[in-house]
Structure formats: structure tokens, C-alpha cells
Amino acid sequence: MLKIRDLSVHYGKIKAVRQIDMDIAQGEIVSLIGANGAGKSTTLRALSGLVKAAGGSVEFEGKDITGWNAKSIVEAGISHCPEGRQIFPRMTVMENLELGAYTRKDTKNLSVEYDRIFEYFPVLAQRRSQMGGTLSGGEQQMLAIGRALMSKPKLLLLDEPSLGLAPLLVEKIFEIIQNINREGMTVLLIEQNAWQALNIANRGYVMETGSVAVTGAASELLHNDHVRRAYLGE
Amino acid sequence: MFQEFVQQIVNGLVLGSTYALIALGLTMIYGILGIVNWAHSELYMLGAFVGVFLVVHLKLPFLLGLVLAMLVMALFGMAMDLLVFRPLRSAPEMNMIIGTLGISIFLVQAAVIVFSPNPVRFPTEFSDAYLSFMGISITLQRLMVFCVTLVLIALLNYIIKYTTVGKAMRACEQNRDAAKLMGIDINRISLITCAIGAALAAAAGTLVGPIFLVSPQMGLAAISKVFAVVILGGMGNVPGAIWAAFILGLAESLTAGFISSYYKDVVTFCILITVLIIKPAGLFGRSQIEKV
Numbered sequence: 001m002l003k004i005r006d007l008s009v010h011y012g013k014i015k016a017v018r019q020i021d022m023d024i025a026q027g028e029i030v031s032l033i034g035a036n037g038a039g040k041s042t043t044l045r046a047l048s049g050l051v052k053a054a055g056g057s058v059e060f061e062g063k064d065i066t067g068w069n070a071k072s073i074v075e076a077g078i079s080h081c082p083e084g085r086q087i088f089p090r091m092t093v094m095e096n097l098e099l100g101a102y103t104r105k106d107t108k109n110l111s112v113e114y115d116r117i118f119e120y121f122p123v124l125a126q127r128r129s130q131m132g133g134t135l136s137g138g139e140q141q142m143l144a145i146g147r148a149l150m151s152k153p154k155l156l157l158l159d160e161p162s163l164g165l166a167p168l169l170v171e172k173i174f175e176i177i178q179n180i181n182r183e184g185m186t187v188l189l190i191e192q193n194a195w196q197a198l199n200i201a202n203r204g205y206v207m208e209t210g211s212v213a214v215t216g217a218a219s220e221l222l223h224n225d226h227v228r229r230a231y232l233g234e
Numbered sequence: 235m236f237q238e239f240v241q242q243i244v245n246g247l248v249l250g251s252t253y254a255l256i257a258l259g260l261t262m263i264y265g266i267l268g269i270v271n272w273a274h275s276e277l278y279m280l281g282a283f284v285g286v287f288l289v290v291h292l293k294l295p296f297l298l299g300l301v302l303a304m305l306v307m308a309l310f311g312m313a314m315d316l317l318v319f320r321p322l323r324s325a326p327e328m329n330m331i332i333g334t335l336g337i338s339i340f341l342v343q344a345a346v347i348v349f350s351p352n353p354v355r356f357p358t359e360f361s362d363a364y365l366s367f368m369g370i371s372i373t374l375q376r377l378m379v380f381c382v383t384l385v386l387i388a389l390l391n392y393i394i395k396y397t398t399v400g401k402a403m404r405a406c407e408q409n410r411d412a413a414k415l416m417g418i419d420i421n422r423i424s425l426i427t428c429a430i431g432a433a434l435a436a437a438a439g440t441l442v443g444p445i446f447l448v449s450p451q452m453g454l455a456a457i458s459k460v461f462a463v464v465i466l467g468g469m470g471n472v473p474g475a476i477w478a479a480f481i482l483g484l485a486e487s488l489t490a491g492f493i494s495s496y497y498k499d500v501v502t503f504c505i506l507i508t509v510l511i512i513k514p515a516g517l518f519g520r521s522q523i524e525k526v
Contacts, residue, residue: 048415049414050411050414050415070414070415070417071414071417071418071419074415074416074417075417079415080415082411082412082415086409086411086412086415087409087412088404088405088408088409088412089408089409090404090408091401091404091405091408095401098401099401099402099405099413099416099418100416102398102402102416102417102418103416103417147416148415151416151417
């Protein structure tokens, strides 16, 4: 579904991502793990068109989407739920969700998505006319995921959905990601919480200083000595 | 005394309307594009000249001339975005400041050459019509400034609150990256914002041109007041700018009427300084802490 070859991203002289290769197949959950500053978020930002790649190519469903702008990428079916939630603080929950569907032409059918999102996150239904900025951290994360789903994506990019959440809430978010995946959504998940992330993933990539250091099936990575020592705290 | 008071209130509302219409565009362009547009009041000046051309020279009815002047200046605002703002968007901030100052100087001097530096009269069919009530008389032109301003504010409020474009504008203002991730075309939103801002400034020029005089310097005379309004209302805050415009407009005309017109600017800037000391984010600035 997604094929990344030799992707590099530079911020001025800093080479944040260096020639990485990555593949995601339809229906998978792929986890991208690594320390702070390893280039995970930058990779995602390049995929969604927020930063321009310095080199390499990205192919989505057979189309070369290298260098496309953010709008075309959303329209192609990739939705990015960014790190730190980035919801619109002075807009209501409903308006936030509505903007998630900004590129959609079939605005008559949005109620299907609203129902689905309120089913995943009943608390959002209760808070629908509340300003996004007044929600708790966990609720904001739910809103951010919900908003990303509104564009009816084929591939969902999730950047650190568990960041700063209480452990119980982290469990819940991961459970919902699995539910969303079971209903057919392909997910690329960035996490520092490597154990959780590999547990729900089919495959994983480990990034270190801008490159892919280790890759393989999630179950293998969970038993890989290097990964265990560096990311699973053993 | 009472009549004098009401008269000054009316003047204050007219002045406040002018400030509001100019400040709205300035505050929106700051909030959504992140640009401090020093040339914004030149759009007000040019709008007034376009109004003179349409109403005095082409003899169009005033309200039609007003709408057309707004359309012409909306196109002008879009050209400004395309020719100056967009190329400078990724440049350092100082380039943009110099860029907008450049537009201002260019437009004022161009106006001096094209229209001559002498003030022009802008008579309309409403200039000599009076409305008298309880010994207070106001020209229809003044009444219209206030009414049209209210209509335009209501229209703008509707656009920003309820239309898809308005929601996209607010999204760009609140979180530009997230707005991009929604698939919002920032370039298109910038263009629309500049068009709306310029049209509102043109409305101000065409509406008050007949009350004062129209000259190439009228923008320069207004810009410092309009900045005071925008800062007082909280940079980028649309409702704040509207309230601040009327507060300053009323304060100015009441000072001019009851103390001395020499002191009106003193009062304006005293209010500004006091507010900045007590509430640095502006009278209507956002003090609430947003959870991240």
C-alpha cells in the first residue's frame, strides 16, 4: 500500500531522516519506534506533506506521491494525527470533526463517521459543543484521532497517541487503535512506548539517528536483544 | 448639553465604525497569515479614491459604488497577497515588515502622482440629507456609516462562524500545521483573507470619504489609531477589534467634544498604554491557558 524508498529529510544542514526504506501492506499495523530525535515524526511529516523530502520516493497505492502537497495527500487517503494532538482549541468538538472532513465532497454522508467516532469515543458525543481547548488531555487525543478519521482515510498515521496520558487511558487508546484496524484501517503508529506499540503491531521499524536500524515482525522485535536492551528496558 | 453629548456619541460611532472596518482586516491578516500589514490603511485610502471615481465621476448611486469599490479593492488585496505576501512568506520576518512598509510608501506616492496630493471632496446623495430628532440632527451619511458597518460586521461574523471557508480561516489562525493536515489550502485561505480585509478597508474609505476629505495621506493618518485598536482588542482577535474600535472612537470624540480636540490622541494612547500595563494581551486578549 505504501512504499517508501531512500527517503531523506533535511532541516537546513541537519539530516533528520537518512535514506530510509519502509513498506506497509493493506490492513497492517506497523509500528515505528525509536528514541526522541530519531526522525520518527519527521518521517511522518514528510509522508503527509508538511515537510518536503530532500530525496527518495513515496508510493501510495501504486501512485507516486513524492512531493505532493498536504491537501492532495489527504485527498489520496492518508490522514495524519499529529504529535501533541494539535486540535483546534477555540472550536467546538463538532467543528473540529467537521474540519477533519474538509476535503470530502460527500458531505451528506458525514453522519456515518460521526456515529462511528462517537461509538469509539462516547465522551466526545457528550462534549460535542464544548471547545476543544477545554477538554482533558485524553479527550483531546480522542478528538484528534476522531478528526483524523473524518476524512475516511485508507492509511492512518498516528504520532505518539499515548503521549502524556494516564496508563489506563493509554490502554484504552491502544485498544481503540486495534478496533479501528480490525475494521479495515491500515495504521502506521509512532510510539516511544515500544512495548505497547509492538504488542499490537504486525511489524515494526526501529529508527536510530535518522536511519532504520532494525526491522521485522513485531513478535521478532519483541525478542530481539538489541531492541530489548535499548527500548524495552531489559 | 444633552444634545452635544448625543452628537458626540454619534460622531464616536462613526469614528468607531471606520476604525472597526480597517482594524478587522488588519487583525485577520495578522491572525491568519501572521503578517503585520503596515500597508493596510492604504487600502482604506485607495478604497476612498475608487469610491470617488465611481460615485462622483461615473455618477453611480452611492451604495452601488460602495459595493463596487469593495469588489475592486478585494481584487487589489488578492494581488497584494500574490505579489508580496506569498513570495515573502518563507523569508525572515523582517523582510515581510519591510515589504508591507514598501507597499505603503509605494501606494501613498503613487496616489500623490495619480490623484495629486490635494484633498478631494466626495459629495454623495446622502451628504446633504439630514435626519432631525429631538433637536439632534445627523447627516444620513453618518447614519449610514454606522448602519453599513453593522451589516458588514454581521456578515463577516456569519462567514467566520458558519461557513466552511470561515471555519477553515479559524483553523489556520488556531493551528496552521493542523489546518494543512485537514487538507486546507493555506494559499487559498490567505487569498480570501486578504480579499475580505481589503474589501472592509475599502468600505471604510468609501463610507467616511464623504464625511471627511479624501487624500493620499488619509491612510497614514489612520494607521496608528488602527494599530492601537488591534492591540487593544488583542492581536488577531476579531470581536476584540470591534469592541476596541468603538471604545476608542467614542473616547476620542467625547474628548474632542468636552475637553479639547487636541487631547483626543492623548486619550487614545493613554487608554492603550494603561491597558497594556494591566492586560498585556489586550482588553480582549486570550488569558485562558490552553491545554496542550
